[in-house]
Amino acid sequence: MAEDRNNSVGIVQTKTVRVVEAESPLKLVSGKTLGPIDVAYESYGKLNPAGDNVILICHALSGSAHAAGFNSPDDKKPGWWDIMIGPGKAIDTNKYFVICSNFLGSCSGTTGPSSINPQTGKPYHLDFPMITIVDMVRVQKLLLDKLGIKQLLCVIGGSMGGMQVLKWTIEFPQIVKSAIVIAATSKLGAQAIAFDAVGRNAIMSDMDADKPSKKGLATARMIGHITYLSEESMREKFGRELRSAEKYSYDLNSEFAVETYLDYQGQIFVDRFDADSYLYITKAMDYFDLEKDFGSLQNAFAKTKSRFMLVSFTSDWLFTPAQSEEMVNALVADRKPVSYCNIASPYGHDAFLLEPKTLGSLISGFISTTFEKPKFAKPATASAIKGVEKIKRVRVDYELIESLIEPNSRVLDAGCGDGQLLLNLQYDKNIIAEGIEVDQQLVLQCVHSGLNIIHRDIERGLGHYPADTFDYAILSQTLQTLKNPKQVFAELLKVAKRVIVSFPNFAYWRCRADLLAGRAPRTKQLPFGWYDTPNIHFLSLKDFEDFCQELGAKIEAKIPLIGNRVSPVKFAPNLFAEQAVYMTSRK
C-alpha cells in the first residue's frame, strides 16, 4: 500500500457532529420523527476563500464516511474511494474541498438502528423508523449547514450514492452547481427489488427478538456480491476453479473458488455491518422512485439547476445502462445540460470502484470544466480543422454549417466526433450545444472540452425526445454510414426545428468514372475499399432530394461543394459536387 500513500490524503479522522437535537427531532418522509441525529463525516483538502470548491461524496449501501486516506498509520486499507480522491487524483484534494458523510440509517457513526434509542436506553433495533433517500439527503444538508458550506461545486455518488445525488439536485437545486451520478437508477426494477427482498427474507428468518441476524446477513451479502459482479468478471476471476483440490470432494462443503469467496465475503461483512441497517437501507433503496414522486422523470428534473453527468457501465446488470439512459432522456427533454458515458467495462456494478482511469478522466474533466471555464482556441481556417482519426470525416463543411445557424440556438450534433463543430458554434454563435457520439474516447474528449455530450449510437433512436427539443440538429458526413438512415433522419426532423445534413455525393463525376472502369468507386471523399467502407449507403444529391420529398421534409438551403472550395458549385451540382450540405425542416 506504500504507493497509495504517496498521493494519499494521509491520516484522516472521522468526526461526528450532532445535527438534530433530541428536543427538536427531524420529521421523516414516513411521518415519524427522529432525534437526536449524529452524523459521522470526513473531509479532505481545503475550502477556498470563495467557498466554491466543495465536492460532496455520497456513499453506497455498505460504505462509510471514510472515503480516502488512512484512519491510522497501521491501517492496511485506505478509504473506500481512495483511487479517486487525493492530491492529483481525479477528485483532486489540491484543488477541491471534499466531504463525505455516513448516511442516516447506516452503522458507521451516523445514527441508525444500532444507535441507542434514548427512550429505552437500548439499541433501536426494529424500532428505528423507516428512512428514505430524501431523509438521508436532508441530514447531509444539515451537516453542511453546521459546517458553513453554502454551495456545492459537485455532488458525486455511485450506486445508492447516485440516488442521493439525484435527490440533492431536486431538493436543493440552488446549491448544487453540478452532479455526477454513477451506476445509479431513478428506481429499482422488479429484479433488483427481488434480490433485496430475498436478502431481507434471509435476515428476518434468522432474527431473534433482541439480536440482529448474523447468518442471514451473510446470505444477504453473498446475494449482493453476485449482483455487484458481472457474469463475465466472475467467469474471469473464478471460472470453475476448485479452491484447493484437483478433484471433486463429493461432499457438501464449499469447494469451488467462487463458493469460498462468497463465504468469505459473507463472513467479513457480518463483522463490520449491522443486519438491521441492511434491512432499512435496502428498503430505502426499494422505495426510491422519482417517477412515483413526481409523476414522471421529466417532472422530477424540471426544477434542477445543475450540470449533470451520468455514467453507467456496459456490464452492470443491477442498475443498467438503460436505466441511466432513461434519466438522460428526461434531462434532455427538460433541456437541461447533461453528459452521459456508458463505460465499456467487464466489472459489472462494482466498476464504479474499479475503473479509476476512464471514470477518473470523466470526473476530473467534468468537474474542472465546471469549476473553470475551459480554454478554447478556435482553429484559424476550415482547412486546418482535423477530422477524428477513427472514421476520417471531411470537415470542410463546418464553416458552411455554421453559416446556417442562428446565434443563441439550441443545437444537437448527431455524431459530433471530438465536438469541434459544437465548440466553434459555442464560440461564434453562443449556442447551447448538445452532442451525441458513439465512440467512448471521443466522448471523453468532449467532456474535457466542457461540452454536453451523450454517449450513444444515434441508430438506437432519438424519437422519445419531445418535438422541437432543439432548434437545429446536425448530421455531418454520417447519413451514408447509417444502417437505417430513414429512421434517423425522420427522428431528427421531429426533435429539431431544422436538420442540417452533409454527405458525399455518390454521383460525383470521379465516382462515375471509376464505375465506368468497372470498379466500386474510390475518391478523396470515398477513400475505402468496397468491403471495408463505413459508407454503407450511396446517395447522390438527386437521391437525397427524392428522399426529402418522401419524408415530407422541406429543403430550405442546398450547398453543393468541391474539395476545400467553400463557394457552392453552380453548374451541374449532381455531377460536379463532391459533397453537399442541406438544411431541411418538417413541412
Next chain:
Amino acid sequence: MAEDRNNSVGIVQTKTVRVVEAESPLKLVSGKTLGPIDVAYESYGKLNPAGDNVILICHALSGSAHAAGFNSPDDKKPGWWDIMIGPGKAIDTNKYFVICSNFLGSCSGTTGPSSINPQTGKPYHLDFPMITIVDMVRVQKLLLDKLGIKQLLCVIGGSMGGMQVLKWTIEFPQIVKSAIVIAATSKLGAQAIAFDAVGRNAIMSDMDADKPSKKGLATARMIGHITYLSEESMREKFGRELRSAEKYSYDLNSEFAVETYLDYQGQIFVDRFDADSYLYITKAMDYFDLEKDFGSLQNAFAKTKSRFMLVSFTSDWLFTPAQSEEMVNALVADRKPVSYCNIASPYGHDAFLLEPKTLGSLISGFISTTFEKPKFAKPATASAIKGVEKIKRVRVDYELIESLIEPNSRVLDAGCGDGQLLLNLQYDKNIIAEGIEVDQQLVLQCVHSGLNIIHRDIERGLGHYPADTFDYAILSQTLQTLKNPKQVFAELLKVAKRVIVSFPNFAYWRCRADLLAGRAPRTKQLPFGWYDTPNIHFLSLKDFEDFCQELGAKIEAKIPLIGNRVSPVKFAPNLFAEQAVYMTSRK
C-alpha cells in the same frame, strides 16, 4: 383447466419400480454405493411393434415423473410439461410412447435423501451419498431395461434435464437416435455456481441435526426463481407494483408484488420439496462438466451417434445461448448432425416451460423428421424456385452452384434461407448438409424439412471450426449484405475446402446507366432504394477478383450470369453480367 383435458393424456398413475436391489447396490461416480433404488415413472401413448417410437423425457431440478395429464380427476394442475405432451401436441402421444422418470436424488418417488436408509431405518438425510448427472442417467437406463425398451427415438430435456440428455448421448450412443437439449449447458459458470452456493448456504445455516431446513429452502427457492425469470419478464409481470396498497407502508413487511410472489413461491416449495434433495441436486449440477470429464467438448461428443437439436432462449441468463452455442460448435467440429435455434423469448430460463408454440414446432419437426424420412419434392426448374419473402434473394444461381459440387460432399450453406438449395443438393448429390440462417422462422422451416440448421448470424464468426470441416461452403447472394465481408469470406475459406460465392454485379450496365442519370442504381437484382437496401456493399466482378487476390484465394471457376439465362456471359462480363458465381479455394 377444462380445455387442457381435451387433448390431454387423461388420468395417469405414477408407478414405482425397484431397479437396484439392496444386495447388489449401484456403484456411484463418487465411489460410494447405493441400494436399494426405486424409480418413479409415468408413461403416455403406446409402444409400437417395432419398439422404435420411444421418447424419454428428463426433468429439471424441481420436476417429477408427472410430466403430463392428471393424477386424479380432482387434480387442478396437469403434469409439468402438459403443454408439450399429449395427443396431437408437439410430443404426440398418438404417435410416440413417452416415458418420464423422477431422477435419482430427487424426492418425488425415486430414491433420494428423504428415503429410508435401510441401515438405520430413518431417512438418509445428509448420509445420502453424493450423486452426479451420470448416476441419474444410469438409473434411468436401468428403468428402461426393466421396461424392455431397447432404443430411444429421442431423449428430451430442459435445463438440468438437458444435462441428462447430453449424458445419455455420451453414455449410451447406440441407443439414442436423437437428442433435444433445451436451455442447458455443458457446465455451470461461476455465476450459476454462486447462486447454487448461496441457496445451499441458506439451507445449511437453517439445519438441525435431524431436520431438513424449511426457511433456508424457501430462501434458496426465491433466489432460484429470480434466475429462472428474465429482468424483462419480471419488469413486465411485476414492475414496481405494490401488492395491495397505493402508498408505501413504511415498515419491513413485503409490500411489492414481486416480494409477495417470491414469498409465495418459497412457501409452496417447502411443502412439496425436500431441502436435502435441493442440496444434493444443485451439487450434482455444479459438478456437471463435460469438458473436465473428457478434456474438451469435442472429445465429449466424439463418440455420440445421435442427431442433435439444441435450443436456447435469448433472455436466458442462467444457462445462456452462448453456452448452447459452445456445444453446437463442438458438435459441428466433430462433424455430427446438429441443429440449433436460439428462440427469441422474454421469459428467461423458464421459457422452456412457457414457449409451447415455437419450441413445440421445433420439437415436433425434429422428432418427426427423425422418425419418418421427410418427403421431398424437387422443384421442376430453377426459375420456379421461390426465394424467401423477407429478403428477396435471387436463386437462379442454384443450378449453377449444384453443378459445381461433387456428390457425397459435406456442404455448409451460410445464409441458407429456407434450405431449398441444401435440399436440392441432398436429393441430387446425396450431400451431408449443414445450413446457417439468422431468421428464426426460416430455421423452423429448415427443421421441418429435416435439415441440420444452425440459427446464427454468420458475421458472429465461424473461425472456431477446424480447417476443412466442410468440403464446400456456399455464400449465395449474401456477400454484399454483410457488414464485414472480408472476415466472413476469410473464415469460410478456412473452414471449407472450396467456397462458392454468388453476388449481384454492381458494374452491370444498367447500374452504370442509373448512375449516369445521377441516381443510386435500382435494377431487378438491386431493387431497393439507397436508404433501405440490404445490399450495403457494392462490388463488381473485377472488385471480387481483386479481393480474392488480396485474401490469397484461388479462383477455380467463374460464371457470370444474365437474368434467368444459366449460360454464362462470354462477352465483357463485368459490363453485361447481372450477377456472378465463383468457386474459390485457399491457395
